[in-house]
Amino acid sequence: MLAQMDFLFQATRHAHSYMPMHDHTCYELVYYQSGKGLTSFNDKVYTYTPGTYTIIAAGTLHDERRTEDTDVIFVGFRLSRRELLVKEGLYQDDASSPILPLLLKMIEEMQEQRAYYADQLNHYISSIVIAHQRASDTGTSGGSVDHLLYARAFIDENCNQKITIEELAEMVGYSYHHFRHLFKDKFGVSPISYLLRKRIQKAEHLLLHSALPVTTIAMECGFSNDAQFCTMFKREKGESPRTFRQSRAIAKT
Secondary structure, eight states, X not given: OOEEEEEEEEEEEOTTOEEEEEOOSSEEEEXXXXXXXXXXXXXXEEEEOTTEEEEEOTTOOXXXXXXXXXXXXXXXXXXXXXXXXXXXXXXXXXXXXXXXXXXXXXXXXXXXXXXXXXXXXXXXXXXXXXHHHHHHHTTOOOOOOOHHHHHHHHHHHHTTSOOOHHHHHHHTTOOHHHHHHHHHHHHSSOHHHHHHHHHHHHHHHHHHHOOOOHHHHHHHTTOSSHHHHHHHHHHHHSSOHHHHXXXXXXXXX
């Protein structure tokens, strides 16, 4: 056998959940059947989508942020040939590839546990390694890195927290000025304007769909105080938070 399986799981990870940095004592293949999110390792940030998978080596620290509900299969394995290396990265699976069908067969084998199931599992993971190596050698799989998408997703998930542009720039490995320039060039708005927009959107939702006082909403949306909140809200929406809430409440009656 080319490889030996260590562990195998199938799970659904909920949107906006986070798996902190961790590592394993073996290789890990993480296959994303559905959902979207971000995973980072080796100082790179990868954006996963349905039909992508990561290969992560033993001892490599990695994390995962889910922006959508994600169905995932992850399998740990060891190589029986020391000279063989499986390159780390995020890869796009192909419709004709056997990787997903083999993973599903492994899950079925684990559930049924028929005679020689452990040997069958090792056979399947060996076949997966071969399929991956063949695809990598012919160039049909490739990495995907987008630090700016990672930064934007981080703002989306944490807009109610204290966030500075300097911290965001450092997080994704850019200087402050270079990050501001790249972010605005890609998304058409500066990172601080984007952060303010997300906070205002959250505030609008709470004003319309909750009975929370304005002071509490200001804190819930990441503003320093209600005075700052009211000033920023009026500048963006043309009316104060209280007027915004009252006018729309009247319109509903």
